[in-house]
Amino acid sequence: MSFLLEADDLVRIYSGRSGLFGKAQPVRAVDGVSLRLAQGETLGIVGESGSGKSTLGRMLLGVDPAQGGSVCFDGQPMPATGSADWRGLRARMQMVHQDPLAALDRRLTIATQIREPLDIHKIGTEDTRAARVQDLMEAVGLRPDQADRYPHELSGGQRQRVVIARALASDPDMLVCDEPVSALDVSIQAQVVNLLRTLQQQTGLGMVFISHDLKVVRNLCDRVAVMYLGRIVEEGPSEELFANPRHPYTQALVSSVPEPGKRLDGRVILQGEPPNPAKRPSGCAFHPRCHMASDICRGVIPELHATGEGRTAACHLVTDATATQVA
Amino acid sequence: MGNLVEIRDLSVAFDGVPVLHGVNLQVAPGEALGLVGESGCGKSVTWLAALGLLPSKATVTGSVTLGQAELVDAPRPSLENIRGGRIAMIFQDPSSALNPVIRVGRQMMEALKLHRDLRGDAARKEALRLMDLVGIPDAKNRFNLYPHEFSGGQCQRIMIAMALAGEPDLLIADEPTTALDATIQAQILDLLARLRAEMQMATVFISHDLGAVAQVCERVCVMYAGRIVEQGPVEQLFSCPRHPYTRGLFDAIPRLDGPRAPLTPIPGTVPDPRNLPAGCAFAPRCSHARDFCHNDRPDLLPQQDGRALACAYPLPEARQHKAAPEQVTS
Numbered sequence: 001m002s003f004l005l006e007a008d009d010l011v012r013i014y015s016g017r018s019g020l021f022g023k024a025q026p027v028r029a030v031d032g033v034s035l036r037l038a039q040g041e042t043l044g045i046v047g048e049s050g051s052g053k054s055t056l057g058r059m060l061l062g063v064d065p066a067q068g069g070s071v072c073f074d075g076q077p078m079p080a081t082g083s084a085d086w087r088g089l090r091a092r093m094q095m096v097h098q099d100p101l102a103a104l105d106r107r108l109t110i111a112t113q114i115r116e117p118l119d120i121h122k123i124g125t126e127d128t129r130a131a132r133v134q135d136l137m138e139a140v141g142l143r144p145d146q147a148d149r150y151p152h153e154l155s156g157g158q159r160q161r162v163v164i165a166r167a168l169a170s171d172p173d174m175l176v177c178d179e180p181v182s183a184l185d186v187s188i189q190a191q192v193v194n195l196l197r198t199l200q201q202q203t204g205l206g207m208v209f210i211s212h213d214l215k216v217v218r219n220l221c222d223r224v225a226v227m228y229l230g231r232i233v234e235e236g237p238s239e240e241l242f243a244n245p246r247h248p249y250t251q252a253l254v255s256s257v258p259e260p261g262k263r264l265d266g267r268v269i270l271q272g273e274p275p276n277p278a279k280r281p282s283g284c285a286f287h288p289r290c291h292m293a294s295d296i297c298r299g300v301i302p303e304l305h306a307t308g309e310g311r312t313a314a315c316h317l318v319t320d321a322t323a324t325q326v327a
Numbered sequence: 328m329g330n331l332v333e334i335r336d337l338s339v340a341f342d343g344v345p346v347l348h349g350v351n352l353q354v355a356p357g358e359a360l361g362l363v364g365e366s367g368c369g370k371s372v373t374w375l376a377a378l379g380l381l382p383s384k385a386t387v388t389g390s391v392t393l394g395q396a397e398l399v400d401a402p403r404p405s406l407e408n409i410r411g412g413r414i415a416m417i418f419q420d421p422s423s424a425l426n427p428v429i430r431v432g433r434q435m436m437e438a439l440k441l442h443r444d445l446r447g448d449a450a451r452k453e454a455l456r457l458m459d460l461v462g463i464p465d466a467k468n469r470f471n472l473y474p475h476e477f478s479g480g481q482c483q484r485i486m487i488a489m490a491l492a493g494e495p496d497l498l499i500a501d502e503p504t505t506a507l508d509a510t511i512q513a514q515i516l517d518l519l520a521r522l523r524a525e526m527q528m529a530t531v532f533i534s535h536d537l538g539a540v541a542q543v544c545e546r547v548c549v550m551y552a553g554r555i556v557e558q559g560p561v562e563q564l565f566s567c568p569r570h571p572y573t574r575g576l577f578d579a580i581p582r583l584d585g586p587r588a589p590l591t592p593i594p595g596t597v598p599d600p601r602n603l604p605a606g607c608a609f610a611p612r613c614s615h616a617r618d619f620c621h622n623d624r625p626d627l628l629p630q631q632d633g634r635a636l637a638c639a640y641p642l643p644e645a646r647q648h649k650a651a652p653e654q655v656t657s
Contacts, residue, residue, distance in 0.1 A: 048508040048509070048510060048511075049479075049508055155596045155597075156366075157596060158596075185365040185366055185535055185597075186365075186535065186537075186576060186579045186580055187365060187575060187576060187579045187592055187593035188365075188592070188596065189579065189592075190579040190580075190581070190590035190591065190592030190593075191592040191594075193581070193590055194589050194590055194592060197589060212508060212509060214509070214583065215580065215581040215582065215583055216581050218581065218582075218583055218587065219581035219582075219587055219590060220587075238587075239587065242583055242584075243584065252510060253509060253510065254583065255513075256509045256510045256512065256513040257509060257538070257583055258512075258513070258516070258536065258538030258539045258541065258542055259538050259541070259583065269510075269513045269514055269517055270510040270513070270514070271514075273478045273480055273481065273511065274478075274508065274510075
């Protein structure tokens, strides 16, 4: 089976400086990440802030060039960022950001903005473009009379619909959504999540869905990768992964999700803060917060290994057989 | 039992546009009350109005009493004694609530000087004790750091410590965990619950996250378009919501178990306060609405089971038949 997107061993290093005169230190924001995305599949990427999930999302599109590793889109290596080939390819892969107001131009009507990708990529003629904008607005649930509105006249949920319509304008094969519903109220969030699911079923696009909200990710995604400090620590089909998390970090994440009607008692509350990527702990990056850490965790970085049922985990203590006992 | 704070018929209008329509709310000493609802429904405005923190273009009517003292239209000096002293408030974004160019320790000592008249070594000692209390590791060595040298979760802990400086009777937490990561969110919720128990302090927890509210609150008020639409004990309200809006909020939350079905959103959006529907404000989005709902507004009335409800056609009371068999087997 060929994949829509194949990323191998991606590395992105920012140089961070501590203080005005401090020495520049390399910060490994994304550190050896490999991913596969099939046509029509939704892959969730979860993790805390600073885990590198947004950087990874941009690297998958080639917006942020990789310093190591490679991305293949539809079997072809990704052209260099900024090149004509890459610009052409961008029509086939689009992005949706968290804050729709920041992603939209406040001085253009929404119809103009939804139309922009069609103009840029020279898709269709004048007439067909106008018709396409109408279709897109209908598909995302915007009323035709809203076409001449400006972004500030719309609610948060409607703005996000505009951004989604614009991303879909060029009929992409892949969509990277970076926290698309985090800024929305639950009732509106559910509308947008349902919209993304419906659109995906209709168009068959592959979607990378980056979020810190586990409940939304579980609902929408087929497969989930959990990131911690620039590395994937666990990956698997979303239902199984959340029902039976194997990596201690995933277990803590799942346990920290507040559920209505459940009191605080009996939850695993993770101690400590996510560490600074500039001061990455030795060995397994999670070991200072892990209640099961042993000597090997402090010294050796665990590699992702298969744990059965199409799942992988990067933990010394998780092997195929013992997987279920960890709790 | 006397109430700590009583809000009676509190209304707020911005530039003549009413956003809060006669809210009645009581907080008992030591109680944990949750306020939930979508953005723009008046959760924060209720408490900002009560504490006189709204801009001058807002007109506030009604009454807010703390013990014997009336807070609405109270002179500034008496309000300043109450704010931070008897009622403290923490906000959503801790890093913008702290002064970025003043060391954290000094900001804490300022609060102690204002509210408890502590100075010098005494203030420093108390500030360190508070930092320990809210779980800042190695407080002694981090006393002289700036806010940007702390993470978001730790900044929120410092905000909580500063709020505790005046030993308040009531802590108002306005979306205290919304800007934080899930694991840190759990820590802060845990901290708030622990502090409330230790200090016997009443807490008002404003949030749109029903899950978070369930964990720290005893009683919950659901607000919609500037009114309370349902109010009751947390277990009751969460096991069997009766207002269609409350029910809709629950149904919209994706679940961590069960099948991955499409979500059930509440259709439409929150009404514009300048253009509220004639009847029940929720009627245009409500699947149970009948003619009455579009023309007349139901009042918030006490129900037999102890809750208060503002709905003409509430959902049936008995929904427990689902939960009951589970209790038998466990």
